[in-house]
Amino acid sequence: MSQVILCRVLDYDSKVIESSLAAAFQKLDVASHFQSGENILIKPNLLSAVGPERAVTPHPTVFAALAEALSGLDLTLSYGDSPATSQPAAAARIAGLTDVADRLGIAHADFSTATTVRFSQGTHFKEAPIANGVLAADGLVNLCKLKTHALTGMTGAVKNLFGIIVGSRKAQLHVQFPDLQSFSNMLADLNREFMPRLIVMDAIVAMEGNGPMNGKPRACGWLLVGFDPVAIDTVGATIMGFTPGDLKLLKTAQAAGLGTADPRDIEVALLDAGTGATTGEGSLADFSGQLAIPGFVRPAVSRSLMTLATKLAGPLIKRHVMERPAIQPDVCTRCSQCVKACPVDPKALSQNQARAVPLYRYDRCIRCYCCQEICPAGAIVVEPAWPGRMFAGARARKARNTRE
Numbered sequence: 353m354s355q356v357i358l359c360r361v362l363d364y365d366s367k368v369i370e371s372s373l374a375a376a377f378q379k380l381d382v383a384s385h386f387q388s389g390e391n392i393l394i395k396p397n398l399l400s401a402v403g404p405e406r407a408v409t410p411h412p413t414v415f416a417a418l419a420e421a422l423s424g425l426d427l428t429l430s431y432g433d434s435p436a437t438s439q440p441a442a443a444a445r446i447a448g449l450t451d452v453a454d455r456l457g458i459a460h461a462d463f464s465t466a467t468t469v470r471f472s473q474g475t476h477f478k479e480a481p482i483a484n485g486v487l488a489a490d491g492l493v494n495l496c497k498l499k500t501h502a503l504t505g506m507t508g509a510v511k512n513l514f515g516i517i518v519g520s521r522k523a524q525l526h527v528q529f530p531d532l533q534s535f536s537n538m539l540a541d542l543n544r545e546f547m548p549r550l551i552v553m554d555a556i557v558a559m560e561g562n563g564p565m566n567g568k569p570r571a572c573g574w575l576l577v578g579f580d581p582v583a584i585d586t587v588g589a590t591i592m593g594f595t596p597g598d599l600k601l602l603k604t605a606q607a608a609g610l611g612t613a614d615p616r617d618i619e620v621a622l623l624d625a626g627t628g629a630t631t632g633e634g635s636l637a638d639f640s641g642q643l644a645i646p647g648f649v650r651p652a653v654s655r656s657l658m659t660l661a662t663k664l665a666g667p668l669i670k671r672h673v674m675e676r677p678a679i680q681p682d683v684c685t686r687c688s689q690c691v692k693a694c695p696v697d698p699k700a701l702s703q704n705q706a707r708a709v710p711l712y713r714y715d716r717c718i719r720c721y722c723c724q725e726i727c728p729a730g731a732i733v734v735e736p737a738w739p740g741r742m743f744a745g746a747r748a749r750k751a752r753n754t755r756e
């Protein structure tokens with residue numbers, strides 16, 4: 353059984369978050385997983401340089417409470433991430449983490465330079481340029497945010513590790529691992545090599561709809577703590593209303609031995625934020641109905657359809673069967689960032705003339721959704737293609753409206 357603590361935290365009140373983490377640390381005996389004097393890196397999900405109100409990044413109040421709790425274990429702390437589009441220092445500053453780190457004396461780790469590491473246990477992914485700030489640490493603490501994700505359905509603990517790979521290599525990995533199954537295999541190998549000591553998930557305000565960058569903040573009221581990244585994500589997926597078994601990333605991570613995605617094998621404890629008292633305990637399967645947020649807007653994509661289309665292969669089938677990114681011309685600011693971000697060669701996005709709305713070549717598109725993730729205007733949505741469009745049109749329209 354894997355244990356996940358769910359602290360009931362309704363807003364970003366620092367005192368409540370501090371007491372919740374203290375109770376969770378005690379219940380999980382977190383101290384026994386660290387040794388006095390170790391150098392520990394906190395790895396927040398800093399996807400881009402945006403403020404905490406957007407729910408793209410973990411809230412600075414959670415970062416502060418976690419850092420203070422870890423400092424109490426006599427650890428030397430650093431923090432950092434390699435964002436998809438921004439400079440690491442800028443992303444940390446705008447997300448509100450730099451102020452906290454400066455106040456607490458936490459060093460910003462080096463996420464600008466990297467060393468290529470050969471993976472001792474990689475079955476699909478053999479080596480990658482890992483941030484030197486990660487390599488300098490004795491261990492990682494994974495501070496993730498619960499969000500929807502166009503490619504993987506949801507992003508939380510397992511996907512957060514992608515940020516330890518520095519810079520543009522991340523985009524190239526989408527070409528090297530072009531479908532959801534191979535991308536999940538890659539993430540599983542990465543997590544196995546850099547397994548975090550502790551995971552804290554900010555699901556106090558999560559993201560629904562057009563995530564992981566341009567969705568809507570959605571209050572969920574949970575702060576999750578545990579050691580098993582797959583179990584943490586499985587609880588997060590349950591909060592979003594997914595059936596965890598439908599998410600290929602979680603199934604792959606479980607098959608790779610990283611943890612469990614079976615709700616019957618996850619022991620959850622619900623803690624009251626104020627008192628730290630346990631208000632419920634049992635398997636996740638017992639609490640699934642209670643945890644799922646009614647009407648949570650999940651990505652308007654069918655994972656099974658994507659996998660089937662990928663297996664059937666052929667650009668023609670992909671073009672006509674699979675869901676696909678689509679640009680809303682009335683929202684697009686013609687900034688060209690999506691064209692620059694497209695990792696395939698030749699590109700699947702082009703502009704016929706300067707300042708025109710980019711056009712897709714779906715037969716080239718591998719559906720990595722780097723363009724959707726990077727778009728600063730939230731103009732790119734996931735559009736189900738035929739025949740999915742017939743069945744999922746309403747959900748797609750809902751996702752499309754997330755910035756309205």
Ligand code: SF4
Binds near residue numbers: 709729
């Ligand atoms: S990144 Fe977004 S706003 Fe910029 S050109 Fe592409 S679709 Fe338009």
Ligand code: SF4
Binds near residue numbers: 677695717720
């Ligand atoms: S067009 Fe978008 S989804 Fe398609 S390959 Fe390029 S970045 Fe990926």
